[in-house]
Amino acid sequence: MGRSMTPIRATLRPLDLAQHLFEVELALPAEAVAEGAVAALPAWTPGSYLVRDYARFVDRVRGEDATGREEPLEKLDKQRWRIPPAKRGLTLRYRVYGNDLTVRTNHLDASHAQIIPAATFLYLEGQLARPIEVRFQGFPKAWKVATALPEGTAGYLAKDFDTLVDSPFELGTFRARKFTAGGTTFELVFTGEHNGDEDRMAEATRKIVASAGAIFGGFPFKRYVFFLTFTPRVRGGLEHRDCTSLIADSHGFDRPEGYYGLYQLIAHEFFHAWNVKRLHDPALGPFDYSRENPTRMLWFHEGLTSYMEHVIVLRAGVVPWSHTAKELAKCWSEQVQRPGRLEQSLEEASWDAWIRFYKQHEFSPNSSISYYDKGEMVAWLMDAAIREGSRGKAGLPDLFALLWARHGERGLTDADVRRAYRELSGRNPALFWNAYISGRVELDGASLVRAFGLRMEARAPWEALSPEDQKDPQLLRRTRAWTGLVLGPGPSATVQNVIPGSPAATAGLSFGMEILAVDGWRTATPGEAQRLLSAPGPGGRVRVLAADRGRILEVEVPVAESPERTHRLVTETRANAAQRATFAAAYGQPFPRAAARRGRATA
Structure with missing residues (x-):
């Protein structure tokens, strides 16, 4: 039935670019609506696990029969409309507002149009397999169209709605680059002004593509598009099957770190072409676009990808180890001190992503973790465990290669991942899973030392002071x-x-309160308040005047010694040949020269 289905013909037209408005026209064939139908707009977009209620940007929904006469539509709920029987087909028209430049929302103005299909196109319930042809009319003549969809004589053709949702459009006077690798054509579409070098970005992307493809022995597509949009103070990415949408800060390339961050983002989203877009928990496709689609495996799909982005850029030679070491150490510091690490496991964080990760509140740091960041650190430990157990013969990239060869696009379960881990490491996966994935055991860096010759070195705030400053009591x-x-x-x-169990928490201070004075001194800024709060030192006490919803209260707060620590990643000066070889095999770079040791080391 799917191949013979008459396609829906979609036409997009600008209404007022300055007001960020455009019209969508859907020509529904007679076979689709002869008995009536229900048209719905997705509530979310795959890869971004939050119900976004895209219908709030849609209005003036109306239907017309084959003669142009308006047909009344019944709105059933926030995102669904009942279509009456139409033996000769029906045309739907509606207006869409798009003024949110992210990778998951529409944005159009006088300079370009970014069309996110999930936020744009209604689908017919029970007919997701029906093809859709998309064309654009009335946009500025100088504008071009970029998309991963193939172009036919009647427009850009998506074989079904799932494919359409996975295929954003960029319209405008963008710049383009193209290269080939492994029989696949790769295109880069640059939108927006920035202070970077696009040739440099394109060459780095070519190396990243080769590095990722080498893990899997090639590419599962013949054409792939990187959409790179630049706008001030924004960063983000969203994966698709045959393309990815990326947004970076327009002014971020005055330092090498700006490029490194972009390269990590490119590697992360490109790796998703395998991990999650094809190799995925069955809960993540086919989708129910009307509601949440929870899974306990986002730690695998996102957390492990966050670690693999480092592996890919290091092997590609586009990011130096010194930068990666700082990134890993910073993430480690955050995860071993976040109060929520004792409250939520990676599996729980994955399952609750829809209601907790994307809907954070004041207490979130104390009750939850990020399956991205905690997952990244656990992936590092998993890589170390596999390499240690296999005596350097395998690592996390080999886990993905094995899973891809064994499961491909047929669906992936937690049991499949455990089985592959056991085969490569020779270890019981339950021990690792019970500790780090379904459990809340503290991160232990001992395996990083044993496998890679890398150690986390912890420093207290006062240990970071210069020798001269440490003389100031x-x-x-x-x-x-x-x-x-x-x-x-x-x-x-x-x-x-307020950190749970801290002196401030014991004293009764809470979220949203304003610190007005400390020990009788007015505190107009956060810096002034922290300076006065710390003045007595450990063992002292301060009187704090605070405002809470208009009421004034005064409390006494004891001052403790800071438990906060920062970490840096250092190499073992006595790393043996096996550790050095494992590091080189994992990251494609020689074992780094040991730096001078400082402070207190923790495993």
């Missing part, structure tokens, strides 16, 4: 002080978080 006392108050970045001293 007043500065040293303030640096050691801690109350557990986290103040927001705004102009006033407003409480953003």
Whole structure:
């Protein structure tokens, strides 16, 4: 039935580019609506696990019969309309507002149009297999169209709605690059002004593509498009089967780190062409676009991809180890100190992504984790465990290669991942899973030392002071002080978080309170408040005047010694040949030269 289905013909026209408005016309064939139908707009887009209610951007939904006469539509709920029987077919028209430049929402103005299909196209319930042809009319003549969909005589053809949702469009006067690798054509579409070098970006992308493809022995597509959009102070990416949408800061390329961050983003989203778009939990496709589609495996699909982005860019030679080491150490520091690490497992974080990760509140740091960041650290430990268990013969990339060869696009379960882990490491997966994936055991870096010759070195805040500053007893006392108050970045001293069990929590301070004064001194800024809170040093006490919803309260807060630590990743000076070889095999770079050791080391 699917191949013989008459396609829906979709036409998009600008209504007012300055007002970010466009019209969608859907010509529904008679066979699709002869008995009536229900048209619906997705509530979310795959890869971004939050119900976004795209219908809030849609209005003026109306139907016309073959003679142009308006047919009344019944709105059933926030995103569904009942279509009456139409023996000769029906045309739907509606207006869409798009003024949110992210990788998951529509945006159009006088310079370009980014069309996200999930936020744009209605589908017919029970007919997701019906093809859709998309064409554009009335846009500026100088504009071009870029998409991963093939272009036919009647427009761009999606074989079904799932394919359409996975195929964003970019319209405008974008710049384009193209290269081939492994029999596949890769295209880069650059939109927006920036201070970077596009030739440099394109060459790095070519190396990233080769690095990722080598893991799987080639590419599962003949054409792939990278959409790179640049706008100030925004960063993001969203994977699709045959393309990816990326947004980067327009002004981020005045330093090498700006390029490194972009390359990591490119590697992350490109790796998703395998991990999640093809090799995925069956819960993540085919989709129910009307509601949440929960899975307990986002730690695998996102967390392990977050680690693999480092592996790919290092092997590609486009990011130096020194930068990656800082990134890994920063993430480690955050994960071993986030209070929520003791409250939520990776499996739980994956399942609750729809209601917790994308809908954070003040208490979230204390009750939840990120399956991206915690998953990245656990992936690192998993890589180390596989390499240690296999005596350097295999690692996490080999796990993905094995899963791809064995399962491809046929669906992947947690049991499949465990089985592959056991085969490669020779270890019981239950021990690792019970600790780090279904459990909440503290991260242990001992395996990083044994496998790679890498060690996390922890430093207290006062240990980071220069030798000269450490001679100042007043500065040293303030640096050691801690109350557990986290103040927001705004102009006033407003409480953003209170660490559970901290002196501030015991004293009764809470989220949203404004610190007005400490020990009788006015605190107009967060910096002033923190300086006064730390003045007595560990063992001291401060009187805090705070405002809570208009009411004033005064509390006494004890000052403790800071438990906060920062980490840096150092190499073992006595790393043996096996550790050095494992590092080189894992990251495609020689074992780094050991740096001078400082502070207190933790495994």
